[in-house]
Amino acid sequence: MDVVTYIEAHKARFFADLKEWLAIPSVSGNPAHAGDVRRSAAWLAEYLTGLGFPTVEVWETGGLPAVFAEWPAASPDAPAVVIYGHHDVQPVEPLEEWDTDPFVPTEKGDALYGRGASDDKGQVFFHTLGVRAGMAAAGADAPPVTIKLLVEGEEESGSVHFAELLRARRDRLACDAIVISDTTMWSAEFPSMCTGMRGLAEAELALHGPSGDLHSGSFGGAVPNPLQGMATMLAALHDDQGRVTLPGFYDDVVALTDEERALFAKLPFDEAEWLRTAGDSQAAYGEAGYSTLERVWARPTAEINGMWGGHTGPGTKTIVPRSAHAKLSFRLVAGQDPVKVQEQLTAWVAANTPPGLRAEVSVPGGGVRPCFSPIDSAGVKAARRAMERAFGTEVLFTREGGSGPEADLADILGAPLIFVAVGLDDDRIHAPNEKVEMPLLLKGAEAAAYLWDELATALR
Amino acid sequence: MDVVTYIEAHKARFFADLKEWLAIPSVSGNPAHAGDVRRSAAWLAEYLTGLGFPTVEVWETGGLPAVFAEWPAASPDAPAVVIYGHHDVQPVEPLEEWDTDPFVPTEKGDALYGRGASDDKGQVFFHTLGVRAGMAAAGADAPPVTIKLLVEGEEESGSVHFAELLRARRDRLACDAIVISDTTMWSAEFPSMCTGMRGLAEAELALHGPSGDLHSGSFGGAVPNPLQGMATMLAALHDDQGRVTLPGFYDDVVALTDEERALFAKLPFDEAEWLRTAGDSQAAYGEAGYSTLERVWARPTAEINGMWGGHTGPGTKTIVPRSAHAKLSFRLVAGQDPVKVQEQLTAWVAANTPPGLRAEVSVPGGGVRPCFSPIDSAGVKAARRAMERAFGTEVLFTREGGSGPEADLADILGAPLIFVAVGLDDDRIHAPNEKVEMPLLLKGAEAAAYLWDELATALR
Structure with missing residues (x-):
């Protein structure tokens, strides 16, 4: 059974399970929902156990818990990869602007609506399908790399205990690369990978x-x-x-390379539309010699x-x-x-x-370090091949202008970051009517299935 | 009887009368004292009548009243001069910082303490002694110029009805010069005249x-x-x-003249001390090519x-x-x-x-026009001679960096301003423990006595 066939055969159950998880209002920023965040962690841990992960643990922090699950490769020499995502979600207010209950996941056409559908439960979830599809296609009972899934519970409230958790668990999280599945692609037509955050x-x-x-x-x-x-x-x-x-x-x-600039320039960027999203700004402005995307992403x-x-x-x-x-x-x-x-x-x-x-x-604190993965690095090239196999088209590159806890992951675990994600900018994350495109989650699962083979070779 | 002898003979009564006026708490900024401001106007009107002013009127405004008193010159061809001052005073808070009751005028050495002693009742009052001393010395029953005393009741609360009053009474206030007695001199040792306000x-x-x-x-x-x-x-x-x-x-x-700059430079200005009064500023700053006094007064x-x-x-x-x-x-x-x-x-x-x-x-309003009297103008030269006769020393020039209603007087009445005043910067006007130097009030009376003769000639 190949990867696509496996995914097709299991997609109904995949979405049914995802909806069960999305129904848990794991809002980390609201203390009244602390119990729900814990329930979300417990649900995920039980689910991963059921999928066959040999090791599944709920990791307590000074705040809300993360979930850790490990599926070792058959070969002790295989590389190890941490997958990062989070199971907590943003608040849902203003509730009256939602067309459906944010915690009653609802399908409309190809889209699945609900808080966390894109950010980030849906994107964590495609890995659970991808890893099984890859093993099924290979006829193996273990992935080609050791997979260490780390699903944080405080990302939407500032990741305040995350660096501490990483330091405390550094040995368990030892890895050769870190796959981040908490960002977006340019669009469904122009799939892309993020390569850095300011x-x-x-x-x-x-x-x-x-x-x-x-x-x-x-x-x-x-x-x-x-x-x-x-x-x-x-x-x-x-x-x-x-x-x-x-x-x-x-x-x-680190200067932008000519190749990265050329790939940025392939993205169909509409500056007039972008200015509208920028609070109807009347004109672009910035460092001479750079495009708007370069200014926001890489300068x-x-x-x-x-x-x-x-x-x-x-x-x-x-x-x-x-x-x-x-x-x-x-x-x-x-x-x-x-x-x-x-x-x-x-x-x-x-x-x-x-x-x-x-x-x-x-100075109010030590700041946030930027993170960056060169497009010619082994991990990024391997992930791009996996994405291109799944999407059947050239995969371009983006960066993000803002920052999450990603630099901590790279710095503390001492491994390069690889961004594999299928969210879209119009998924309305952090806003009313958040949704995810279900076909893209399945593409994500497919890319994830190919990813472990590609990384097993690339990182060896 | 010469001017000095007359003043010496009448000074005890002069100060006794002034204390009676100072005891009236004519705080125009506090509506609770509106009745006191009216009482102050009535007191002054009665006092001026008693001195022999042929015309004394209380002029109502949209707010608190002014007092107008006119003493025509014997000759119908004599120039007319408006004397401007005000009978309202600043609030006295914080009361606990006063060493004496602000409305129980109290002598200590040469100083007379009380709200309004310097700003401006004391300075209005020296004219009442000066005009009689001048007439007594000349053996005349009228001054050599027509004197029009205008004593406002809202100066400390923004002179909100003053321009309107001037316009309404323009005919009655027709004059050849306006003497302002509401400013300060450099010091008792360095008497001076103000020649402009920003x-x-x-x-x-x-x-x-x-x-x-x-x-x-x-x-x-x-x-x-x-x-x-x-x-x-x-x-x-x-x-x-x-x-x-x-x-x-x-x-x-209007550029500073070399003569005015030279006269400014004669003032014993201590920049370090001035910086201390400027909130302990660490350095002077301003337009290149000008001294600190020139920057504050004339730029x-x-x-x-x-x-x-x-x-x-x-x-x-x-x-x-x-x-x-x-x-x-x-x-x-x-x-x-x-x-x-x-x-x-x-x-x-x-x-x-x-x-x-x-x-x-x-723009919140039309602003305030600057006012200015050239030092070589006839009125300023005449007043300087009067001041020098009284003080027996060279009279220097200053300006003021801020503004009152003076420009309105000059613009609406169409006459030049002449600043004759004997307040000192350390009189603590607007602050607790306001005082006036009694010997300077008597010098002011003496200068005022000479002033009308000088102006009668100069303005003819």
């Missing part, structure tokens, strides 16, 4: 002037104004090419997230304000380190503070 | 980007950030010489009074904010027009709005 460094900048607000009639124009100082400093944070001016900021950036940024100082209420108040404040964040790409960027900012502020003002930089 | 133009600037805050992971670096746009625009509002960059901004400015400014946008609360929020806002104000000097400056700003904003953002300029 990291994040945050900082707050304060400029202090006089000890109190001054009357601008008595002092205006004769002492430095902290708001003017702030405007001057932040205007200088970018040059006229839209590049960030922190010395050293681009030094560690670092400096962004002012908030700024305040002086009189901000109704009416007028003619003062020289005592201080000015700004919240800044930097999206980081492959090669950059958030702590290093925070240090670059601190040094730049010290060197560029206007005379007579006192600057203060505070 | 005006004010205000505006609010908004920059609008996306229709809502955007996720900076998905959109950061690829659409314009309104806060970055605001920083860029406001940084460009000054050049590297500290000059305002609005086209035409300096075109109408226009652009000041950011408030700025806000995006996330300003605790914690971090990685957004591209939908909008950015700033409150701006411009201090204006001789020759500048607030409405014209607001138009210059609007044009500059239109020409400098970053691509992809939409700008909005709103």
Whole structure:
């Protein structure tokens, strides 16, 4: 029995089981649903046991539990692969905007509606079908690589205990590659793989002037104004090419390759439509020499997230304000380190503070490291072959502009990331009427079935 | 009997009367004291009648009353002079910081403590002694110029009905000069006259980007950030010489003369001490080529009074904010027009709005016109001679950085301003423990006595 035949034969049961899991409201961000998250973990553990995983464990954390399941390869020399996903879901409010009950999974045409259908229960679930389809097609009773499925329970509430869990379980999670199934493809017609996510460094900048607000009639124009100082400093944070001016900021950036740029350019990107999704922005803007997709996916940024100082209420108040404040964040790409960027900012502020003002930089945390998988790496190439076999067409590449816990996985487990996912941008994850395309979940299962053979060879 | 002898003979009664007036808590900013402001006006009207003013009237406004008193010159050809002051006072809170009851006038050494002692009842009052001393010395029963004393009752609450009053009473207030007795001198050792006050133009600037805050992971670096746009625009509002960059901004400015700069430079200015009063500012700053006093008194400014946008609360929020806002104000000097400056700003904003953002300029009102009296004008020269006769030393010049209703007086009555005042910067006006130096009030009376002779000649 080949992979496609196996999947076709088992799909009814696959979706029936998925609906049972989707019916559990495992909202990790709402303490009232903590019991449901635990029930979701228990349900998954029992399900995986039933599928034949030799090892299935519920891993407690300081918060809500993850599920770990291992199916060892027949050969002790085979590579090991961690599959990452999560079984918790986003809140469903505003409930009145849902057309169906978010926890009564409902089919409409090819789509299956319900919270978690795409993010991320559906995408975890296709692996459960894929691994069995691969073994059935090979007539084997073990996969060609050791599979270690790790399904987190706190991703939608900040993965606060995840790095700790990874460190504590590092030996059990030892692997040669990490497959992430929690992202999206470009579209059903243009299947793609994500190859990186931007990291994040945050900082707050304060400029202090006089000890109190001054009357601008008595002092205006004769002492430095902290708001003017702030405007001057932040205007200088970018040059006229839209590049960030922190010395050293681009030094560690892994440049886009010509091949990756060419593959990005193959994606049918409609900038006018994209600007509509960007809050009806009137024009694109950014670093000179890069396309909008390249700017969002593969170039670092400096962004002012908030700024305040002086009189901000109704009416007028003619003062020289005592201080000015700004919240800044930097999206980081492959090669950059958030702590290093925070240090670059601190040094730049010290060197560029206007005379007579006192600057203060505070950093709220260590930031998020970017993650990146080169498109010519063995793992990415193997996964792309598996995807192309399943979809029967060229698989392109994307990246993501934001960040999840993926960099922690790569850093702590010391293995490369491979993004294999079949969600779509219009799946409405985190929003009312989340859905997943059922044919794509089956394509995902098929790709997953081929993936282990491809990786067994590629990672050997 | 000469002027000095007359003043010496009448000073005890003068201070006794002043204390009676100071005991009336004519706080115009507090509606609970409206009756006291009316009582203050009635007291003054009765007092002036008692002194012999042929005409004394209480002038009602839409709010609290002013007092008008006229003493015509003997000659119908004599010039007419309006004397401006006010009989309302600032609130006294925080009361616990007063060493004496603010409405129980109390002598300590040469100082008389009480709310209004310097601002402005004491300074109105020296004219009542001065005019009689002048007449007594001349053996005349009328002053050499027609004196029109106008004592406002709403100066400390914004002079909201004052311009209306001036327009309504323009005929009665027809004059050749306006003497303002509501400012300060440099010091008792360095008597001086104010020659101008800066005006004010205000505006609010908004920059609008996306229709809502955007996720900076998905959109950061690829659409314009309104806060970055605001920083860029406001940084460009000054050049590297500290000059305002609005086209035409300096075109109408009446330049400081070499003589006025030389006279400013004679003032014993201690910049370190001034910086301490400027909220312990760490350094002076401003337009290149001008001293601190010149910057505050005689050069226009652009000041950011408030700025806000995006996330300003605790914690971090990685957004591209939908909008950015700033409150701006411009201090204006001789020759500048607030409405014209607001138009210059609007044009500059239109020409400098970053691509992809939409700008909005709103103006809260027509602003305040600057006022200015050239030091070589006949009125100023005459008043300086009167001051020098009284003080027996060279009288220097100052200006003031802020604004009261003085420009309205000059504009509506169509006459030049002459500032004759003996308050000191350390009189603590608007603050607890306000006081006036009694010897300076007597010098003020003496200068006022000489002033009418000087003006009778100078303005003929």
